[in-house]
Amino acid sequence: MTIWPELEPLLGEVQKPARYIGGELGAITPEHGPDRVAWLLLYPDAYEVGLPNQGLQILYEILNERPDAVAERSYAPWTDLEARMRATGLPLFSVDNHRPATDFDVLAFNLSAELVYTNVLNCVDLAGAPVRSAERTGEHPIVIAGGHCAYNPEPLADFVDAFVLGDGEEVVGEITEVIGEWKAGRRTEASRRDCLRALANVTGVYVPMFYAPVYDGADLVAIEPTEAGIPALVEKRTVADLAEWPYPKHQLVPLTEVVHDRLNVEVFRGCTRGCRFCQAGMITRPVRERPADQVRAMIQSGLQRTGYDEVALTSLSTADYSGIQESVKAAMDDDAPGCGRVSVSLPSLRVDAFTVGIAAEIQRARRTGLTFAPEAGTWRMRQVINKLISEDDLYGAVESAYSQGWRRMKLYFLTGLPTETDEDTLGIARLARNCVELGQTHTNKPSMTVSVGGFVPKPFTPFQWFGQNTDVELRRKVGLLRDDLKRDRGVQLKWHDPTASLIEGLMSRGDRRLGPVIEDVWRAGGTFQEWSEHFDMRRWTDAMAKHGLDLDWYVHRHRHEDEVFAWDHLSAGLHKDFLWQDWRDALDEVGLEDCRWTPCYDCGACTGYGIEHIVASAKPPAGGSQGTGQGLEWNSATPVTLGAKPVEVGS
16 A cells, blocks of 8 residues: 555655655565564654664664565654645655555654654654554554663653664564564454563563652652563663674665765774763673674675765774774775775764874875864863863874865864863863864864754763753853854854753653653644754743643752662663762763773673673774773764764854
């Protein structure tokens, strides 16, 4: 069944109709059948943001390789098409075959950012299912969500049937088998509950309906199973050997412009640099490297098949990959089939490892943009956040780039970090000025863009106890920088909307009481809240007031040591006492070296899952010193949960 005949006439009336037509190179036309579980993989944002998501593409291929499953893709329709769909009664559909969402057994969302939560409700509603899971019956699909935001699923607990924690490659097969049994039987409300109960006993799957929060006044004191046989602690899934999962084998190549439009090859997963602000680095431990031969093969076959002339080697700290130099050379080797004159992007390349040699290598074809992420403006602050790169590291990396012909670069910083002072904030401007001065020795008009984001504490990090800065304070700090840099023509300042960061913080550490708030904002028209033109703070404050909830209590207060968090019944493999001690070390300005080159800190990531860091070398990467942090490119993530870069505002 397809709704294409009804959809096609609407596409001439909307912006960017190519978002909805499918037909990308690498797209799959699966054969549905009664013996196959049909997955609709959803990215709850616009097509151009969601299409490059590697997590969705990986699961798309894995599921379609199974004999008992099919998978198609969908993205949040933009507001213009949504209005026409609702006016004409058209449901949410797949972009592969334009099947209505009612044809699918599973709606599976990738949650990479908190501000997409209202889009999740909107997509479920457009799919023809009740937005609240308690109101769904046997005729409705199972609604599943995964990704980094699933590590605190409680704000969405009323709307999502099941959450998946951790890597998705293996667990989607087990979920398929459970749902397949339900589909083969009689789909009733009772059997739906049995299906969800079976899912709750799959490792890595959290089903909120079988857990209840316990409060003492305003304070959460526990989240407990409501039935016997339901695990009290839900453990994340960890894929031990990336070599067994060389995906995506057939990366999608879009027909229209999208973000990050290039070949992406994951070189390793996990990070042990220990940056205290970085949720991805904490929840994806331990480190697991992909074999260098496999990386080279994926690069060469990917470039031949896609026709791309740029490849990104992705990870959370790409220079830590033991085969990085060989992989860069392999990608740019003129003699390699399909790999001539290719440019290489190295997201998350450590500042201290960026040398003249690497700069010269990656600009042989053309110069890609360079973004260095010191994260903080002073050494004191970098000790607090455990981003242990010195100013000499940064200046050396910047000068290496300028010496090889770059004229424009970007520095990314966070503001609103724990213990941050005005001196630390103004240190951002000083670093930028010094970098431009270095550039003047190599080029006539060097320029530096300084991008500043407000810090949002995340679950399962040492900073989960920290009270987030108010939006007023963040604006004051941005104002300090703006005033200090207004005479520096070589430095351009950009910043992220502090008000949006406030709602991100609300969702990041919120509990189940926020469900009605999300629903009210959605019903008031609050979709695409991560887009500055659609974000409306008043909707959020009105909804909080309506339900008697205090924004300041959720976002700005410091937590105490014994605080029960909304995610304490879930496990990312990290001991809570390890995170607390790391928080105390941060306040004492004590940095910790990478545990791959030091004795174990007993964080729990390796011992809890029976595997250790899988790296090809037993010493720090060449060119880097022990205990230093990563720095190039700030917006990467693991492939199964890759997120979009936040919208920048300001000038």
